[in-house]
Amino acid sequence: MTVADVSLDRLVDWLTRFRALVTENQGYLTELDSAIGDADHGSNMARGMNAVIDKLGEPQTVDALFKTVGMTLVSSVGGASGPLYGTFFLRIGTTAGAVDSLDGATLSAGLRAGFEGVISRGKAEPGDKTMVDAMGPALDALDASLGSGSDPAAAAAAAFEAAQRGRDATEPLVARKGRASYLGERSAGHLDPGATSTAFLFQALAEALA
Amino acid sequence: MIGIVVVSHSPALADAAVALALEMVAGAPPPIAVAAGAGEGVIGTDAIAVAAAIDEVASPDGVLVFMDLGSAVLSASMALEFTATDAEVRLSDAPFVEGVVAGIVLAAAGASLADAAREASSAMTAKNAQLESAPPADPQTAAPVVDGSVTAEAEATIVNDVGLHARPASVIVAKMAEFDARVRIADADDPTRSAPAGSLLALMGLGLGKGTRLRISGTGPDAAAAVEWVRAMTADGYGE
Numbered sequence: 001m002t003v004a005d006v007s008l009d010r011l012v013d014w015l016t017r018f019r020a021l022v023t024e025n026q027g028y029l030t031e032l033d034s035a036i037g038d039a040d041h042g043s044n045m046a047r048g049m050n051a052v053i054d055k056l057g058e059p060q061t062v063d064a065l066f067k068t069v070g071m072t073l074v075s076s077v078g079g080a081s082g083p084l085y086g087t088f089f090l091r092i093g094t095t096a097g098a099v100d101s102l103d104g105a106t107l108s109a110g111l112r113a114g115f116e117g118v119i120s121r122g123k124a125e126p127g128d129k130t131m132v133d134a135m136g137p138a139l140d141a142l143d144a145s146l147g148s149g150s151d152p153a154a155a156a157a158a159a160f161e162a163a164q165r166g167r168d169a170t171e172p173l174v175a176r177k178g179r180a181s182y183l184g185e186r187s188a189g190h191l192d193p194g195a196t197s198t199a200f201l202f203q204a205l206a207e208a209l210a
Numbered sequence: 211m212i213g214i215v216v217v218s219h220s221p222a223l224a225d226a227a228v229a230l231a232l233e234m235v236a237g238a239p240p241p242i243a244v245a246a247g248a249g250e251g252v253i254g255t256d257a258i259a260v261a262a263a264i265d266e267v268a269s270p271d272g273v274l275v276f277m278d279l280g281s282a283v284l285s286a287s288m289a290l291e292f293t294a295t296d297a298e299v300r301l302s303d304a305p306f307v308e309g310v311v312a313g314i315v316l317a318a319a320g321a322s323l324a325d326a327a328r329e330a331s332s333a334m335t336a337k338n339a340q341l342e343s344a345p346p347a348d349p350q351t352a353a354p355v356v357d358g359s360v361t362a363e364a365e366a367t368i369v370n371d372v373g374l375h376a377r378p379a380s381v382i383v384a385k386m387a388e389f390d391a392r393v394r395i396a397d398a399d400d401p402t403r404s405a406p407a408g409s410l411l412a413l414m415g416l417g418l419g420k421g422t423r424l425r426i427s428g429t430g431p432d433a434a435a436a437v438e439w440v441r442a443m444t445a446d447g448y449g450e
Contacts, residue, residue, distance in 0.1 A: 074256070075256045078248030079254050079281050082254070082284075086257070
């Protein structure tokens with residue numbers, strides 16, 4: 001089934017699936033982070049998304065939903081991904097406003113505002129070996145797909161494909177932001193944990209909208 | 211008095227840095243709030259807790275925030291979106307321990323937010339100079355006073371037991387802000403050991419001990435009064 005409108009239920013499903021993915025892959029994310037960071041990305045994201053799902057309640061609007069998500073991540077993740085993912089979701093909410101569903105255009109606008117929030121918060125650029133390297137290509141693919149007339153489900157699937165390619169492309173990169181940047185050249189040869197969790201974020205979106 | 215917020219991944223690290231700074235505060239300490247850890251023993255930072263800490267110590271004099279690394283910086287910058295206070299809040303780029311010490315000591319001495327922030331930011335310069343590892347970046351710190359420009363000069367010997375340590379240095383720094391003068395304090399027997407009287411960390415970095423003969427020199431309209439104040443203060447043992 002495909003949908004033109006992205007309902008509140010589907011957005012909650014997105015978050016629930018993201019929680020499941022980071023929880024199932026908690027060990028894997030932490031293993032990636034132990035290679036080039038401080039070995040807490042998996043546990044941080046699992047703790048944060050578990051707190052999010054616990055706190056969701058029954059939001060009536062998109063902005064209320066994502067405000068809860070963002071504020072909860074900001075105060076429960078602990079690592080840099082807290083303010084970064086927190087900013088991402090908060091910006092989606094403020095951009096969407098008090099509506100009870102999104103269409104392709106408003107979904108894209110919200111995600112784009114979230115992405116810009118991540119960039120302005122973390123000051124990372126493409127190629128710095130961060131979540132930006134997965135999120136940027138994903139949103140470009142989403143917009144291209146919507147622009148060619150696809151529905152949100154197909155666009156989200158395209159975004160997930162691009163996020164995976166972006167994630168994989170972080171492997172040879174030398175980190176220039178975050179804890180991994182302290183390693184310099186030694187950070188090359190490992191997937192970036194943040195880009196990897198961002199690929200899960202778009203996997204969850206693609207599955208929720210499918 | 212400005213408020214101080216200390217943001218760290220680790221409550222133990224934050225508390226220890228604050229305790230270190232408070233050893234150098236003689237009178238009433240400034241309002242200090244720690245936002246450290248991500249709750250339940252988790253090492254990390256929490257932007258909501260940082261915002262609450264800022265609001266807790268906020269006053270019209272402003273708030274100076276010190277962060278350790280990584281997410282502490284992100285959480286502090288994010289916290290500015292959640293604070294309730296209208297007070298000016300500055301995030302210091304100072305290295306953590308030096309910044310916390312300078313910020314708390316200067317705040318206790320009555321420094322303005324701008325002065326405390328600037329002094330904390332200069333911490334790396336003072337440390338570099340102490341190690342003689344890098345050319346001093348700040349010309350005010352680096353340049354010896356050119357003879358012709360000195361408008362007032364005096365000498366005094368340090369008489370208190372522990373010398374020109376943080377507490378007297380903070381009193382000098384706070385007082386210097388009242389004068390329209392640039393004053394330097396040097397070891398009279400080794401003039402290469404010299405620092406601006408307005409720089410807490412640079413003064414502390416000199417490590418001037420009991421018995422050291424100081425040469426105090428100044429330029430500017432209030433130079434005579436400022437130099438005399440430092441001379442009298444030194445001769446008096448900094449009130450200790």
